[in-house]
Amino acid sequence: MFNKVLIANRGEIAVRVIRACRELGLQTVAVYSDADRQALHVRYADEAYRLGPAPSRDSYLRADRILDIAKQSGAGAIHPGYGFLAERADFAQMCVDEGLAFIGPKPSSITAMGDKAVARATVSAAGVPVVPGTEGEGALSDDELLALAPQIGFPLLIKATAGGGGKGMREVRSLEEMPELVQSARREAEAAFGDGNVYLEKLVEGARHIEIQILADTFGNTIYLGERECSLQRRHQKLLEEAPSPFVDGDDELRQRMGAVAVRAAQSVGYVNAGTIEFLVDKDKNYYFLEMNTRLQVEHPVTEVVTGIDIVKEQIRIARGRPLRYTQDDVRLNGWAIECRINAEDPYNNFLPSIGRITHISTPTGPGVRVDSGIYPGFEISPYYDSLISKLITWGETRAEAILRMRRALEEFILVGVRTNIPFHQNLMDSHRFMGGQFDTRFIEQRFSMEAADINKDDHAEIAAILATLVAHRQTQRAANIIQRGARDTSNWKWLGRWERLQR
Amino acid sequence: MKYITTIGEREFLVEILSDDQIIVNGKLYHVDFQDISEQPVYSLLLEGKSIEAYVYPVEKTWQVLLNGRFYPALVEDERERSLRVAAGSQVQGRGEYQLKAPMPGLVVTVAVVEGQQVEKGEVLVVLESMKMQNELKSPRSGTVSRVRVASGDRVEQQETLLTVS
Secondary structure, three states: OOOEEEEOOOHHHHHHHHHHHHHOOOEEEEEEEHHHOOOHHHHHOOEEEEEEOOOHHHOOOOHHHHHHHHHHHOOOEEEOOOOOOOOOHHHHHHHHHOOOEEOOOOHHHHHHHHOHHHHHHHHHHOOOOEOOEOOOOOOOOHHHHHHHHHHHOOOEEEEEOOOOOOOOOEEEOOOOOHHHHHHHHHHHHHHHHOOOOEEEEEOOOOOEEEEEEEEEOOOOOEEEEEEEEEEEEEOOEEEEEEEOOOOOOOOHHHHHHHHHHHHHHHHHOOOOEEEEEEEEEOOOOOEEEEEEEOOOOOOHHHHHHHHOOOHHHHHHHHHOOOOOOOOHHHOOOOOEEEEEEEEOEEOOOOOEEOOEEOOEEEOOOOOOEEEEEOOOOOOEEOOOOOOEEEEEEEEEOOHHHHHHHHHHHHHHOEEEOOOOOHHHHHHHHOOHHHHOOOOOOOHHHHHOOHHHHHHOOOOOHHHHHHHHHHHHHHHHHHHHHHHHOOOOOOOHHHHHHHHHHHHO | OEEEEEEOOEEEEEEEEEOOEEEEOOEEEEEEEEEEOOOOEEEEEEOOEEEEEEEEEEOOEEEEEEOOEEEEEEEEEHHHHHHHHHHHHHHHOOOOEEEEOOOOEEEEEEOOOOOOEEOOOOEEEEEEEOOEEEEEEOOOOEEEEEEOOOOOOEEOOOOEEEEEO
16 A cells, blocks of 8 residues: 655645645655746655656656656655546556556546547446537548538537547537638647547537536445536636535435436446546536546535545545445535636736736635635746636535625735736626526626626725825835935945836 | 826826825825835725725836726826826827737737738737637737737747737
8 A cells, every 4th residue: 555645746736635645644746847846736745856848748748757756756656636647548557557556547437438439328328318419430520520510400519539628629600610610629629639639519508517526436335425516617617616506406306316327427437536427407407418527626625615525535545445434325515615716817808818926925714715726925827837826715604605705705815916817706706697596608708797797896996096196105205215315335326226126 | 295196097186295194186085004014015094994905016007906906007296297298199199009929828820911901809819828729819900010920939928929000
């Protein structure tokens, strides 16, 4: 059994896994790229080794280097986090071949669920409905895709075969606009995954994205930890998640049915460890299997908060060959949890990623607040990795309390130096449709605008003007003082020049 | 000391009488203004109302982050103000817009050619960075006068990509 874990990831998730290891008394090994030498995960781990240059393919995607470091450091297990190598069956297999425990599912399960055609066929056989589409038809040419599109019907989605996270995904409303969209989807998929293959899928309109967290041990026990509501997305990137879902809450029968189906889907591929079954749910509560994520999810904390189960620690226990400590009856949902993904993106400028040095952070604390983050004052946000920098999670006895707490926590959360989407989340918390739980996966793109939300906000321009003037005045006064003093050995102009440079 | 502070379309005439008294658009306020340690954090007690904000310079303006919202403020004394107004019409005029890379990245597509007419909001360049393809749009209508990059180019932050005039 292993006592030392290598974390093959970076950022907040690497920190999250290190924390779980610490609590279990396990030694930790971090790996880092040249851009991350000073990152928190390197500083928190017991050991840290360099992988290579900043780009992911030269560092966090270098499976060979990671395995070398594992051997060199004497790590007995590898936790892949999410992204990077987390859903690469070949990497999981290499770990197994080297005698390392891969903290995740068996390579065969990753393959089965990673190949969407097999996944769909498998879960269909287990009695789970799937969304109509061309998955499983293999690598289709542009002409074949165009010919098949009318059979599926518009609107439809183009999705990357190797995909995830919304990359290489395009929505098509008509046959005319399709050729161009296929091209751009292929290009993005090629850049993101090194595989330009795409498939088509019918777009379920008014759909909600609801997923079920499952845990499975090596003794054949599989349980579900309730659902997560993940409908609030922009360009198919999740922005806010909650547990439970306002759409499912109050309908225990639906939750049990979806949970049982998720467990069956997992068992159909002999699944072990933590995983997530994603469903699309239409307004009549019909649910369709979307895909299975064979890894830890970004949004796992909301489930942890309402169930009280530490999913990462359970992952490690399962990988150490222990039986699950919970039965299905032990799983109880207590209250409500919401997670806001804090991204370095400017909500006032088309959510453009923002890079630069974080000069100041004030992190929310207090009752019912959890922050999972990989940043600190002075940390440089680089263009090499994705823009998620922190996750803010609040718990409330009710959904309303969780929302009010989130509002309060967002007010306390100050990040200076890069633009973040905090103002977006603040506007979302004030949105009546969000409060009422009336939203689908298109809500952010189609019905939500920062400009409209800001109009309803209190305007503090006068106070802002007073503050700016007082700060400017203070600076002018200080500059004047420096010039007035005559007894300095260097020229006052030189002093002023230095002082001004310091203020930049 | 008198200042004219502009936020968006609105102007505020702020006169600082002393450390604890100011007049804003003709109204007298008692203030207590402190900076918190070495950070750009300021605490203002305005007639007893406790306000905390982050204020830091960005180019010629002050960025005020107050209650989760940014207010870019231009603070000028009377002399600066009259100088700017005198020069105003020319600077404000229809100068060139230079599209600069907001971050380092890879140019995926240049969607326009030199001499092309573009509308406000039209995509000019697709720049890949932080694993995302980012569409850089034109802030106004005009003619693309110069294109300095091609698809496949790596660009640095603040590098000029093209010019709209």
